[in-house]
Amino acid sequence: MPGRHNDLPWQLLLRYHNQLSKVDLYNLSETQTNIPKLRTGLVGGQFWSAYTPCDTQYKDAVRQTLEQIDVIHRMCHKYPETFQCVGSTKEINASFKNGKVASLIGVEGGHSIDSNMATLRLFYQLGVRYMTLTHSCNTPWADNWLVDMGDDPAQSNGLSTYGKVSMCH
Structure with a gap:
C-alpha cells in the first residue's frame, strides 16, 4: 500500500540534526514513523517530504532542501533492507516485488527552488518527483x-x- 507524504526527514533534522548515526529507525519512538510501524501498516511506498520553512526563502532554502534530499538518500543507504530510493514506475514495481518501501522524494514548497528552473531540474536529477507550488x-x-x-x-x-x-x- 503506498503512503502519502511523510515528514520524517524534517523530524530527523529537528531532533538529530540529520545525524543518522544517532538514530535507530527500528526503535525510534519520538516520531509517528519508524520501520516497524511502516511494516505493520503494510506501507509499500512513501513520498518523503523535503521541507524547509518559509523563513528560509531568499536566504538558504535551496541548501536546506538539498540537506533534506540528502538525508532521505542516506536513509535508503543505511536501511537498504527496508528502503529503496526510486524515481520511476519500473523502480517502484521492483521495490514492491523485493518487499521494500519504495522511497520517493517530494519538495514541500516552491520557495525551495529560489525561483530557479535550473534548481528544479537538478532536484529532479536527485530523485525529486513532485514539488508543491507553495506551502504556507x-x-x-x-x-x-x-x-x-x-x-x-x-x-x-x-x-x-x-x-x-x-x-x-
Whole structure:
C-alpha cells in the first residue's frame, strides 16, 4: 500500500540534526514513523517530504532542501533492507516485488527552488518527483493557500506569468 507524504526527514533534522548515526529507525519512538510501524501498516511506498520553512526563502532554502534530499538518500543507504530510493514506475514495481518501501522524494514548497528552473531540474536529477507550488508562503510566482483564507495578501492572484510558464517544467 503506498503512503502519502511523510515528514520524517524534517523530524530527523529537528531532533538529530540529520545525524543518522544517532538514530535507530527500528526503535525510534519520538516520531509517528519508524520501520516497524511502516511494516505493520503494510506501507509499500512513501513520498518523503523535503521541507524547509518559509523563513528560509531568499536566504538558504535551496541548501536546506538539498540537506533534506540528502538525508532521505542516506536513509535508503543505511536501511537498504527496508528502503529503496526510486524515481520511476519500473523502480517502484521492483521495490514492491523485493518487499521494500519504495522511497520517493517530494519538495514541500516552491520557495525551495529560489525561483530557479535550473534548481528544479537538478532536484529532479536527485530523485525529486513532485514539488508543491507553495506551502504556507507566497513565492514570486504563486500564492499560497493562506491567501484563500484571507490570512495572507495575494501577490500573484494565483499564478503569475512566470508561474504559468514554470508549470511546463
